[in-house]
Amino acid sequence: MPRGSNPKREREYQTLKTEFKKDHRYPGREEEVAARIVNKQRKRAGETKES
Numbered sequence: 001m002p003r004g005s006n007p008k009r010e011r012e013y014q015t016l017k018t019e020f021k022k023d024h025r026y027p028g029r030e031e032e033v034a035a036r037i038v039n040k041q042r043k044r045a046g047e048t049k050e051s
Contacts, residue, residue: 004049005042013038 005013016034020026026033042048 004047005038006047009038009042009047012041 013034016037017030020030020034039048
């Protein structure tokens with residue numbers, strides 16, 4: 001996860017990653033997909049810096 005993320009997003013990332021591994025979804029790409037989902041949610045919520 002990016003350095004600017006808050007603890008809530010960190011927990012969400014860990015939860016998604018473990019669920020994907022448990023359900024055998026996205027084999028080998030669990031971390032990438034979980035990070036993309038959380039980053040997309042951070043952007044929608046306005047928690048990221050805009051250039």
